[in-house]
Amino acid sequence: MSNFLYLFRGGDASRIQQSPEEMQAHMQKWGAWMGGLKEKGQLVDGLPLNKEGKVVEKAGEVITDGPFAEGAEVVGGYLIVTATDLNDAVDISKGCPIFEHNGNVEVREIMSMDM
Amino acid sequence: MNVMNANNLVEHIFRHEYGKIMALLVHKFGTTQIEIIEDAIQDALIKAMQVWSFKKIPDNPTGWLLRVSSNNLIDTIRRSKKITLHQDVNEFLEGINSKNENVLLGNEINDSRLKMIFACCHPSISQEYQIILSLKLISGFSNKEIAKALLKKEEAVAKSFTRAKKKLKVHIKNLEIPVELGLRSRVNIVLKIIYLLFSEGYKATTGEDLIKKDMCFEAIRLALLLTENKYCNQPEVNALIALMCFHASRFEARIDDNNEIVDLEHHDRMKYDRDLIIVGNQYLELATRQSEEPSSYHLQAAISYCYSIAESFSKIDWSTILEFYDLLLKKQRTPIVILNRLISFSKVYGTGKAMLELKLYEQSLNYTETTLYNAIKAEFFNDLRKYDESKLALKSVIENTQNPLEKKHFEKKLELLLYNEKARTIKSRH
Numbered sequence: 257m258s259n260f261l262y263l264f265r266g267g268d269a270s271r272i273q274q275s276p277e278e279m280q281a282h283m284q285k286w287g288a289w290m291g292g293l294k295e296k297g298q299l300v301d302g303l304p305l306n307k308e309g310k311v312v313e314k315a316g317e318v319i320t321d322g323p324f325a326e327g328a329e330v331v332g333g334y335l336i337v338t339a340t341d342l343n344d345a346v347d348i349s350k351g352c353p354i355f356e357h358n359g360n361v362e363v364r365e366i367m368s369m370d371m
Numbered sequence: 372m373n374v375m376n377a378n379n380l381v382e383h384i385f386r387h388e389y390g391k392i393m394a395l396l397v398h399k400f401g402t403t404q405i406e407i408i409e410d411a412i413q414d415a416l417i418k419a420m421q422v423w424s425f426k427k428i429p430d431n432p433t434g435w436l437l438r439v440s441s442n443n444l445i446d447t448i449r450r451s452k453k454i455t456l457h458q459d460v461n462e463f464l465e466g467i468n469s470k471n472e473n474v475l476l477g478n479e480i481n482d483s484r485l486k487m488i489f490a491c492c493h494p495s496i497s498q499e500y501q502i503i504l505s506l507k508l509i510s511g512f513s514n515k516e517i518a519k520a521l522l523k524k525e526e527a528v529a530k531s532f533t534r535a536k537k538k539l540k541v542h543i544k545n546l547e548i549p550v551e552l553g554l555r556s557r558v559n560i561v562l563k564i565i566y567l568l569f570s571e572g573y574k575a576t577t578g579e580d581l582i583k584k585d586m587c588f589e590a591i592r593l594a595l596l597l598t599e600n601k602y603c604n605q606p607e608v609n610a611l612i613a614l615m616c617f618h619a620s621r622f623e624a625r626i627d628d629n630n631e632i633v634d635l636e637h638h639d640r641m642k643y644d645r646d647l648i649i650v651g652n653q654y655l656e657l658a659t660r661q662s663e664e665p666s667s668y669h670l671q672a673a674i675s676y677c678y679s680i681a682e683s684f685s686k687i688d689w690s691t692i693l694e695f696y697d698l699l700l701k702k703q704r705t706p707i708v709i710l711n712r713l714i715s716f717s718k719v720y721g722t723g724k725a726m727l728e729l730k731l732y733e734q735s736l737n738y739t740e741t742t743l744y745n746a747i748k749a750e751f752f753n754d755l756r757k758y759d760e761s762k763l764a765l766k767s768v769i770e771n772t773q774n775p776l777e778k779k780h781f782e783k784k785l786e787l788l789l790y791n792e793k794a795r796t797i798k799s800r801h
Binding site: 271272274275276277278279280282283286287290302303304332333 | 383384385386388389413416417419420421422423424425427511512513515516
């Protein structure tokens with residue numbers, strides 16, 4: 257078993273169009289999905305990220321508002337899950353409600369420290 | 372029992388919070404800022420959706436959303452040089468950031484929501500706009516949802532809303548509760564709009580049932596809001612709540628699984644919502660204690676009560692219903708009341724007598740009432756075994772009704788009539 261990082265990107269454009277009722281429904285889907293992962297012992301950690309941020313370069317010589325160039329690229333949150341391998345981690349990510357909003361999930365294996 | 376628990380629906384947190392925060396911010400910043408307030412709340416809800424997906428909903432979602440919405444709003448105001456800040460904005464911000472926000476919020480929210488209702492139902496705004504403003508600004512419905520419920524195009528709803536907002540800004544600068552002197556008549560207008568809202572949701576249409584049901588319960592919720600203010604808690608308000616509860620109790624029974632109208636005679640009474648009947652009863656009793664003379668809402672509620680509690684169609688207490696209609700007729704001599712009264716009249720005094728009365732009204736009806744008139748006529752003729760006349764009346768109903776569900780319903784009746792006719796001819800031959 258390894259840990260995997262899910263990076264959630266995009267979906268902002270369709271979110272803006274939603275009615276309060278649709279937002280609530282969408283939120284409940286996330287809750288249900290993550291609840292399911294937790295129940296199966298697959299969920300390690302996860303948090304949402306604020307839209308606003310800064311990108312620091314050259315030890316602070318260059319600081320830009322970021323990290324975004326395009327709305328679709330903004331990371332809205334992350335999750336750490338345990339899975340047997342990358343394929344399994346990809347399978348697990350398929351149930352994520354972000355796809356309803358045309359967002360995507362980047363799945364990355366977290367390198368193990370005790371090799 | 373709480374009326375809102377009785378309907379077993381999922382809590383519409385987002386929708387309701389939208390209305391609460393909207394009222395509070397419009398109250399603070401005035402109707403001129405309504406567009407940027409809408410955006411501020413929308414952004415706050417998006418943020419809530421993201422954060423609350425990961426963590427559970429905070430204990431005080433209103434406080435959370437109000438803080439985020441206000442910050443969004445003030446950011447916008449500060450960025451725009453056109454908008455001059457209200458004097459007490461800083462004070463307001465301090466207020467919502469202070470620790471005892473729960474106490475502060477509870478009263479202020481109810482107060483501002485009530486004022487918002489009066490603003491949306493302002494007599495200088497047309498009825499159509501009053502309904503759209505109420506649904507959007509108080510109940511947090513989207514254009515799409517309203518379009519589905521009212522069977523309109525989404526763009527049409529959006530256009531109406533923009534125009535309605537303009538009207539609102541012209542006529543109402545700041546939200547307030549009308550002074551006591553004019554309060555009663557203003558409450559009556561609000562009640563009329565609430566009942567219209569309910570009726571729109573209750574109407575048998577091809578619209579989505581779920582959203583229409585939500586609209587019915589929104590109407591009840593708005594009426595309940597009125598009862599929380601001692602000046603607005605008038606007997607008519609409680610009577611209207613009772614009326615809506617009784618109607619709503621039959622919601623599931625009036626349309627079948629094939630989305631076809633089921634008439635009162637064939638309702639599956641197991642589908643009636645007992646809890647709503649109990650709650651309706653409590654409000655009707657309260658309303659009756661409060662007033663010496665029943666209002667038209669009292670009487671309509673009493674009639675609706677009789678329908679809801681009857682164990683079967685044959686056990687409906689028609690003579691009591693007729694008594695209520697007689698009283699109602701003294702208050703509202705409208706064709707709709709007259710025609711509906713005749714149904715109970717026919718059950719008590721026989722169809723023959725009812726038919727004679729019915730014919731008296733033929734001349735004085737306008738277009739919409741003609742359908743009801745002909746539907747009743749068809750029923751009466753059928754009872755009197757005058758099938759040809761019944762057919763004619765049914766055909767006229769089918770021709771004139773705009774409502775596809777009603778059309779289908781009456782077409783089926785006509786089919787049945789023709790089928791029976793055939794059966795009779797075959798029988799007579801043998």
